[in-house]
Amino acid sequence: xxxxxxxxxxxxxxxxxxxxxxxxxxxxxxxxxxxxxxxxxxxxxxxxxxxxxxxxxxxxxxxxxxxxxxxxxxxxxxxxxxxxxxxxxxxxxxxxxxxxxxxxxxxxxxxxxxxxxxxxxxxxxxxxxxxxxxxxxxxxxxxxxxxxxxxxxxxxxxxxxxxxxxxxxxxxxxxxxxxxxxxxxxxxxxxxxxxxxxxxxxxxxxxxxxxxxxxxxxxxxxxxxxxxxxxxxxxxxxxxxxxxxxxxxxxxxxxxxxxxxxxxxxxxxxxxxxxxxxxxxxxxxxxxxxxxxxxxxxxxxxxxxxxxxxxxxxxxxxxxxxxxxxxxxxxxxxxxxxxxxxxxxxxxxxxxxxxxxxxxxxxxx
Amino acid sequence: xxxxxxxxxxxxxxxxxxxxxxxxxxxxxxxxxxxxxxxxxxxxxxxxxxxxxxxxxxxxxx
Numbered sequence: 001x002x003x004x005x006x007x008x009x010x011x012x013x014x015x016x017x018x019x020x021x022x023x024x025x026x027x028x029x030x031x032x033x034x035x036x037x038x039x040x041x042x043x044x045x046x047x048x049x050x051x052x053x054x055x056x057x058x059x060x061x062x063x064x065x066x067x068x069x070x071x072x073x074x075x076x077x078x079x080x081x082x083x084x085x086x087x088x089x090x091x092x093x094x095x096x097x098x099x100x101x102x103x104x105x106x107x108x109x110x111x112x113x114x115x116x117x118x119x120x121x122x123x124x125x126x127x128x129x130x131x132x133x134x135x136x137x138x139x140x141x142x143x144x145x146x147x148x149x150x151x152x153x154x155x156x157x158x159x160x161x162x163x164x165x166x167x168x169x170x171x172x173x174x175x176x177x178x179x180x181x182x183x184x185x186x187x188x189x190x191x192x193x194x195x196x197x198x199x200x201x202x203x204x205x206x207x208x209x210x211x212x213x214x215x216x217x218x219x220x221x222x223x224x225x226x227x228x229x230x231x232x233x234x235x236x237x238x239x240x241x242x243x244x245x246x247x248x249x250x251x252x253x254x255x256x257x258x259x260x261x262x263x264x265x266x267x268x269x270x271x272x273x274x275x276x277x278x279x280x281x282x283x284x285x286x287x288x289x290x291x292x293x294x295x296x297x298x299x300x301x302x303x304x305x306x307x308x309x310x311x312x313x314x315x316x317x318x319x320x321x322x323x324x325x326x327x328x329x330x331x332x333x334x335x336x337x338x339x340x341x342x343x344x345x346x347x348x349x350x351x352x353x354x355x356x357x358x359x360x361x362x363x364x365x
Numbered sequence: 366x367x368x369x370x371x372x373x374x375x376x377x378x379x380x381x382x383x384x385x386x387x388x389x390x391x392x393x394x395x396x397x398x399x400x401x402x403x404x405x406x407x408x409x410x411x412x413x414x415x416x417x418x419x420x421x422x423x424x425x426x427x
Contacts, residue, residue, distance in 0.1 A: 117426075121388065138398075145395045146426040149381060149388060253397045254390070277400035352391060353398035 002086035003310035007068040017048035034060035034079040035344035038159040042167040042174035050172030061129040064158030065345035070337030080342040089185040116148040126152035130179035132166040132347030137354035155314030155346030189365040195297040196358040198285035203232040212275040224268035261356035310364040313343025320345040368408040
């Protein structure tokens with residue numbers, strides 16, 4: 001086994017780290033990704049993980065719930081360890097979100113001795129973990145996408161629904177208003193899953209007035225956004241507010257929705273968890289079966305790769321909440337009981353762009 | 366003038382994807398998320414300076 005997971009529900013950071021260290025004591029850990037509940041001190045958990053694995057690059061973030069092989073957890077730390085046979089090379093960098101991103105890419109280029117623009121997306125993969133309250137994920141993903149064809153996938157850090165402060169961790173330190181980017185050269189094949197459980201309804205909403213930086217939409221189809229959204233659903237605005245999770249909207253490209261979840265009605269406009277741009281034509285979506293669609297995606301990935309040795313799952317907090325409301329959290333966890341898996345409940349998911357109500361996953365052969 | 370946007374989109378896709386269909390799909394998706402729907406532009410589409418500006422930034426990064 002070249003990828004191994006560990007987790008701890010011990011409440012003190014030092015105890016949790018020691019617990020994880022003991023579970024990985026016979027493993028030649030060279031890279032470790034970990035996700036920790038916001039109940040842990042960010043500085044202590046970051047430092048503890050770094051000191052526990054001195055021969056490894058360590059990175060991770062705070063969460064709104066954790067996922068580990070077969071389980072959905074809270075108030076825990078979950079970790080995935082890679083040895084030399086699973087990851088050939090890795091470089092972890094921290095991006096200050098108020099500064100230029102090129103420094104990080106220059107560092108990757110030096111480490112791998114290759115320009116990012118020339119790196120093959122089949123050979124390299126990027127992981128991004130970003131402050132979940134920064135509201136800058138679209139800008140970061142847009143910039144990364146301009147600079148390289150390497151796929152960066154990840155999630156926005158959480159804080160157990162307190163919406164106060166989220167943290168990303170890299171090599172012993174904790175950061176806010178920052179993103180951690182890891183560029184990996186896996187030794188095995190890998191692929192990605194982007195799965196969301198929605199069908200597309202025929203109603204279209206064209207964004208006619210919006211502020212993409214504040215994620216506000218003022219008008220759909222030339223009408224106040226909240227009114228147009230409620231009309232598309234055929235309900236009152238008050239009723240429409242209750243349908244946000246069940247009926248988000250999506251930018252649909254070749255039948256693949258990139259979900260934008262409504263957060264609130266503001267005046268007669270709407271605020272989303274993800275930006276939308278003027279001129280975009282969006283579709284009204286309706287939720288379907290998370291368990292069935294996730295299982296289908298996992299089965300397809302396994303068939304395509306001919307087996308899976310590890311999964312990193314960035315699962316939207318809204319999916320986690322829906323699973324909880326429907327009593328399906330255990331069933332979701334069990335989808336991952338045969339394969340070493342870690343993940344967390346995110347405040348946003350990244351894959352090509354920034355999206356909502358989606359699970360993005362890295363799947364290692 | 367017309368058709369410049371379609372031409373720029375085709376150039377970006379061909380230079381970055383280099384005949385890789387999967388990569389071409391990813392690049393089209395990136396354009397969609399930037400608010401530029403590649404399927405909407407034809408050789409007859411007017412040269413919208415705002416769209417051309419976005420595409421010029423992308424071409425500079427190549």
